[in-house]
Amino acid sequence: MKILLSDPIEQVCVDILMSEGFEVDAKPNLPPDQLRAIIADYDGLIVRSGTKVTAEIIAAATKLKIIGRAGAGVDNVDVEAATRRGIVVMNTPGGNTISAAEHTMSLLLSMARNIPQANESIRQGKWDRKSFTGTELLEKTIGIVGLGKIGREVASRCQAFGMKTIGYDPVLSAEVAAKGNIELVSLDEIFMRSDFITLHTPLTDETKGLIGDASLVKCKNGVRIINCARGGIVDEQALLRGLQSGKVAGAALDVFEKEPPGDQPLLKHPRVIATPHLGASTEEAQEKVARQIAVQVADMLKERGLAGAVNGEALQLALRKELKPFVLLAEKLGSLLAQLMNGQLKKISVTCSGAFLSPSLDLITAAVLKGAFGKLISEAVNLVNARMIAHEMGLVVHEERESEHPSYLHLVTVRYETDKEARRFAGTVFSNTHARLVRIDDYHLEVNPEGFLLFYTNIDRPGMLASVGATLAVEKINIAGLSLGRDKPGQRALTVINVDSPLPEDILRKVGKIDGVFDVKAVRL
16 A cells, blocks of 8 residues: 655654555655645555645545544645545654643743843843843743643643642542642633643634733733644733733733734834744654554554544444434534533433434434533544543543333434533434424423523513514524423523624623523534
């Protein structure tokens, strides 16, 4: 079998594949048209971030069985197109954990002691010591937002400097955090107590602009911000305003909303230090992912095992087309959980009802976890590793099978518990094509779990829906669907509205100010 390496990669990758008996062609930096012209000759393709594996290239890859990405993300691979062709797409999650943690520490220390600025000054022939007085890390409080593998590695290194480590993570249990000597706190406490804040979360609708005007107001005067996670988690204009006002004493950035960021005022601010997305750029990390992807590709092609596959579950589901709609439903229930929950997640329970569905409980549970973790943590999550991640985070997962349900032929029920609430969602699939959310807590309703949704409770009295509808109409938000649930007339009711466009915070605030409307939330599924 032949394997093509279309990006520069360490020699160890070639050596391992050749020792396994594969024919290996290293042709880095191929233009897209040349790659498309030759890809039909290969059984495997290994890339880094340079090659864009588009649907057009995949369509030409008539023999291709696997696409391996030597790195954490697969943003440069059309995973959906590969899945439709039955091509496994895999990456190397965890290969850059130590490098990313160490780069975070490098930026933290450089920012605390003004090293880049002082270096530039002395290169200009100056000897200016007073302008670059720094701050010690000892006894300072580091607030870590996101306590996955990288966040926990950063914590241990900060503790070595004598820093007080506090952290926020919606999934990690207090017990696991305590084992790492991390005090688990709320997000607001992170803002209020931290001298330094470092970010290690995924970029989602919930984390976009997490560091912005509203959060910076809550912070200590002189707070310092580090972002080695994803561009967009920091509102760059708000950060600049914080630096200009003196609220923020310094910022260290490895990632940006737009990369490369170009010429912008933030990067010219004297208290900003920046690097061009170097978190994984160490010799060790690059060799590690090169070795890891070679072993994974060889194992898959020789049918010894499947590790690191981001779409392996989809290929398995292709063998049972009737199950796929329920797996997609389960992922949506997990995503819904993540977007609606309040507090620290403690437990997730999944129940499968029905003779057809209950034997697939393991798969459905993994899909729920994948949907939830996709919104809550920064690590790559798939059906293969979702349970392992839940175990590592100290999350309790409970499963239950029911041979039948009194109201539905097949039903997926998800319950969750946090330190603040316990809730329940249930859904089913009609005619094997129409997924519906049929229960939220004690309310029975029928919701299409697709696109943008507005959730709210209200007093069950005439005119409530009209008031909300009028507010949306003024904001030019079109209603695409509507479902109502209630207990008894005149008491509390639940309304879920499908809309055609996103719901900004200002619109949610306007809906929440309507007399008799409560608990307004926007969800995207």
